[in-house]
Amino acid sequence: MLAHVVLATGGFVMAFPFLWQLVMSLSTNAEVQSVTPTFWPAELRWENYAAVFDRLPFLDQLRTSVSITAIRTIAQILFCTLAGYAFARMRFRGRSLLLGLVLSILMVPSQAYLLSQYQIVQGLGLLNTVGGLVLPGLFSAFGTFLMRTAFAAMPEELEEAARLDGADQWQVFWKIMLPLARPTISVLAITSVLWSWNELLWPLVVSSYSERMPLSAGLATLISDRTTDYPVVMAASLLAMAPVLLLFVVLQRRVIDGLASSGLK
Numbered sequence: 001m002l003a004h005v006v007l008a009t010g011g012f013v014m015a016f017p018f019l020w021q022l023v024m025s026l027s028t029n030a031e032v033q034s035v036t037p038t039f040w041p042a043e044l045r046w047e048n049y050a051a052v053f054d055r056l057p058f059l060d061q062l063r064t065s066v067s068i069t070a071i072r073t074i075a076q077i078l079f080c081t082l083a084g085y086a087f088a089r090m091r092f093r094g095r096s097l098l099l100g101l102v103l104s105i106l107m108v109p110s111q112a113y114l115l116s117q118y119q120i121v122q123g124l125g126l127l128n129t130v131g132g133l134v135l136p137g138l139f140s141a142f143g144t145f146l147m148r149t150a151f152a153a154m155p156e157e158l159e160e161a162a163r164l165d166g167a168d169q170w171q172v173f174w175k176i177m178l179p180l181a182r183p184t185i186s187v188l189a190i191t192s193v194l195w196s197w198n199e200l201l202w203p204l205v206v207s208s209y210s211e212r213m214p215l216s217a218g219l220a221t222l223i224s225d226r227t228t229d230y231p232v233v234m235a236a237s238l239l240a241m242a243p244v245l246l247l248f249v250v251l252q253r254r255v256i257d258g259l260a261s262s263g264l265k
Contacts, residue, residue, distance in 0.1 A: 025049070025234035032230045048235040056218050056236065057211045065214040066243070068134050069196040075138040076192040077185060083139075084147025085173050089159065099148075105141040114205065121206055132206045133214065137196060143188050150184035151177055197244055215240040 024032050025048055027041035052058055086092075087099050117136050126132030154177060162172045178185075203217035210218060219240060222233045 021234050021238060025231055025238055027231050029229055029231060032234075045231065048231045049239065051229070051232045052236045052239060055222060055232065058215075058218070058236070058239065060211045061213055061215045061218040062240075062243070064130060064133070064212060065197060065216070065240075067130050068137075068214055069193055071130070071134045072137045072196040073189055073192040075134075076140060076143050077189060079139045080143030080147050080188060081178070081181070081185065083144045084149075085151050085177060087144070087148045088151035089173075089177070090169070102141050102144055106145070111201070114201070117202075118205055127206050128209050128212045130212075133203055136202060137192075137199070140192075143192070146184060146188055147181065150181045154180055193244065193247070 023040065026044045026046065027038060028045060031038040031041055083102075087095060087102075121127060121132040121135060124132075124135075126135065158176055158180075159172055162176050167175070197214075198216055199214075200216045200220060203214050204220065207213040207217055210221060213221075219233065219236055222228070222236060
């Protein structure tokens with residue numbers, strides 16, 4: 001009984017910010033900013049959600065966010081899986097040096113090369129396009145390191161047995177190693193989706209038209225230096241959160257199994 005009470009209390013504490021955001025989205029701006037917290041609005045104002053579509057090109061930004069997330073996730077799985085397998089299972093000259101250079105990217109804040117990325121995207125004429133938004137996120141050092149760790153932990157006997165059966169390098173990767181790495185690939189996909197969906201700085205830099213912004217950048221435009229309609233901001237945040245939350249509910253078991261098997265939290 002005590003365990004259930006503790007777990008229920010912990011679950012409520014973790015869910016409280018989300019519940020509070022929901023209450024704020026149905027309140028007035030005065031109720032949100034009142035010194036004495038209003039735990040329930042005097043009247044539920046569903047029109048705050050309708051106001052989101054009046055102040056933002058929400059569907060256009062949603063389409064952009066979905067496109068960016070899908071392209072980046074697929075590219076991350078493709079490139080990071082191939083690179084991780086090469087670093088873990090293949091022997092070639094300069095492998096350690098090249099791996100060190102890739103991992104050194106993790107030590108540099110992304111803001112340090114923001115200007116260089118912007119100049120490259122500008123030179124390619126990709127400002128205010130989906131291509132410019134997704135280009136820096138097609139590959140990641142973290143994804144490469146994650147997949148390399150997964151492939152390096154697999155028994156060498158599996159690869160040797162496949163070689164004895166006449167399998168070449170590609171067949172070993174595609175038919176033996178890749179299926180065994182599915183839990184880690186799931187983790188890579190989850191992190192790529194969350195990172196791409198929530199990224200804010202880069203979209204604000206390369207997108208100047210609200211119709212071509214993703215939702216993460218579009219929400220930032222609702223906040224003003226003078227006045228901010230916080231209930232509308234909360235409503236827009238909940239609407240932007242809904243697709244990822246729905247995806248998690250549908251793939252909940254796969255997400256938990258993938259995170260547990262990889263050791264990530």
